[in-house]
Amino acid sequence: MKFLDQAKIYIRSGNGGAGCVSFRREKFIEFGGPDGGDGGRGGDVVAECVQGLNTLIDYRFQQHFKAQTGVHGMGKNRAGARGADLVLKVPAGTQIFEEDNETLIADLTEIGQRVVLAKGGNGGFGNAHFQTSTNQAPRRANPGQLGIEMTIWLRLKLIADAGLIGLPNAGKSTFLATVSAAKPKIADYPFTTLHPGLGVVRNDGREFVLADIPGLIEGAHEGLGLGDRFLGHIERCRVMLHLIDAAGDHAGKAYKTVRGELEAYGQGLEAKPEIVALSRVDTVDAETLKKQMDRLKRAIKSSGPALEDGEKPRAPITLSSATNTHVVETLRALQQVIDLAKEPEKRAAVEQDWRP
Template sequence: MKFLDLAKVYIRSGGGGAGCSSFRREKFIEFGGPDGGDGGNGGSVWAEAVEGLNTLIDFRYQQHFFARNGQPGMGSQRTGKSGEDIVLKVPVGTEIIDEDEETLIADLTEVGQRVLLAQGGNGGWGNLRFKSSTNRAPSRANPGQEGVERTIWLRLKLIADAGLVGLPNAGKSTFLAAVSNARPKIAEYPFTTLVPNLGVVGIDGKEFVMADIPGLIEGASEGRGLGDLFLGHVERCAVLLHLVDGTSSTIAKDYRTILQELEAYSEDLVAKPRITALNKIDALDARTLANRRRSLEKASGGAVFAISGVTGQGVPEVLRALFSIIAEGRREAAPEEREWRP
C-alpha cells in the first residue's frame, strides 16, 4: 500500500427537504384542515478515526464526499426521509485542517474519535406546524435549510513514542530493523528511506513505538532533498533519537545541520527531549572512536551513546534511556489517581 500523509477533500452536507403545504380532503370529513408534513433533514459529514489504517491513500482516488438531501414532506402528515450521513474513515493521528491550511479543526488521536465536519440542513416545516387558534387553514410551508459546502485538508501524523532523526545514511533504518520487527529498505546509497516506517521496540519487558523518517540534509527547510515534509510524523513523539554517522569526518557539522533543520521547522520540535548517539562504531578503531565521540559531546553539550545497529553494541543502553523518558511522559499524561476514602 502506498503511503500518503496529506490529502485535500471536498465535502458537502445534504440540504433539508422542503415542508409540504397540503390540506386533508376526504369524503364525509367536513373540516379537513392542513396536513402537510415536514421535510427530512439532510445528511451530515463526519470524520472518524479507525483501526487498521496507516495512510490516507484512499483519499487520492476519491476527494468528493456529498451527503444526500432530505426528502420533501408529503400530505397526510407524512415527514420526508432524512438523508444518510457520510463518515470519512481516517487513520489514528489524522489532523483535520481548514482550507487555509492553518486553522486546526480537529486532531483525532484515539480510535473511535468522531468530529462533525458539515451539519446537514434542517427539514422545512409543513403547513400543519403553522395551525393555530387564529389561523385554522395556513398555507405557509418552509423550504429546507441548505447544506454546508467546504474544503478541508487531512494530514496524517503517525503516533509514535520515539522518533529517529539524522542525515541520510546515518543508519536509522538499520537501527530500526535491529530493535524491532520492522523491515525498512536498507542500502548503501542516500535516501533509501522514502516514507516513514514504524516499529514496535521491546526492552526489559516493556514496549514502545519508534518512527523512522527519511533523512534530512542541509537546506531541507527550503525544500532540498526530500525537504522537511515528514518531520510532522515525529512531532507527537515524547523523545527524539539523533543518530550521527560515526564514519563521517565532519561529526560536529553533521550534528549541527540536523539541529538547524529541526529549529527551522518548529521550535517545539527542537525543544523536545533528545538523545544523541554515535552510530556505526563497529567500523571505527578505539582511537578514532574516542576522538569522534569527544567531538560530538562537545558539539551537543551532553552525553553521547556509542552504538552499532549492526552488532547491537550499546543498543540496549540507548533503548533504556529512551524508555525512561517515554515512561515519564506517560505518567505526566495519565490522570491523577485520587485516594479512595469511605
C-alpha cells in the same frame, strides 16, 4: 499500502428536505384540513478517528464527499426521513484544517473521537405547521435549508513514543528493522527512506512505538532534499533518537546540521528530549571512533538542547545495529525517558478518577 500524510478534500452536508403542501380528502370527513408533513434534516459530515489506519491514502483518489439529502415531507402528516451522515474515517493523529491550511478545526488523537465538520440543513415545515384559527387552509410550505460546503485539509502526524532523526544513511532504517518487526527499505545510497515508517519495539517486557523519518540535509527547511515536512511526524514523540554516522566526515558537523534544521522548523522540536548515538561503529577503527566521539561530545555541549542548572548533557552511545552493540542499552535509555514523560499523564489520570 502507499503512505500519504496530507490530503485536500471537498465536503458538503446534506440539504434539508422540503415541507409538503397537502390536504385530507376523505369521503366522510367534511373539513379535512392541511396534512402536509415536515421535511427531514440533511445528513452531517463527521470525521471519526478509527483503529487500523496509518495513512490518508483513502483520500488520494476521491476528493469529493457529500452527505445524503433529507427526504421531503409527504401527505397524511408524514415527515421525511433524516439524511444519512457521511463519516470520514481517519487515523489517529490526524489534524483537520480549513482551506487556508492554517486554521485548525480539530485534532483527532484518540481512537473513537468524533467531530462534526458540517451540519446538515434543517428540514422545511409542511403546511400543517402553519394552520391557525384564522388560516385553516394554508397553502405554503418551507423549502429545506441548504447544506454547508467547504474545502478542508487533512494532515497526518504519526503518534509514536520515540522518533529517529539524522542525516541520510545514518543507520536509522537498519536500527528500526533490528529492534522491531518493521521491514523498511535498506540500501547503501542516500534517501532510501522516502516516507515515515512505524515499528513496535519490545524490550524487557515493555513496548513502545518508534517512528523513522526520511533523512535531513542542510537546507531541508528551504526544501532541499526531501524537505523538512516529515518532521511533523515526530512532533508528538516524547523523545528523539539522533543517529550520527561514525564513518561520516565529521560527527560534530553532522550533529549541528540536524540540530540547525530542528531549530529552523520550530514547533518545539529543538527543546525535545534527545538521545544521541554514534551509529555504525563497527565500520571504523578505534582511533577514528575516539576522534568522532570527541567531536560529537563538543558539538552536543555547544549545540544540544537547553539543560537545567547543574544538569550535564547525556553522553552519546556507541551503537551498531549490525553487531547489536549497545542496542539494548539504547532501547532502555529511550524507555526511561518515555516513562518520565508519561508520569504527569498518569498523575492527571489518577487525580481525575479519584472520588471522595
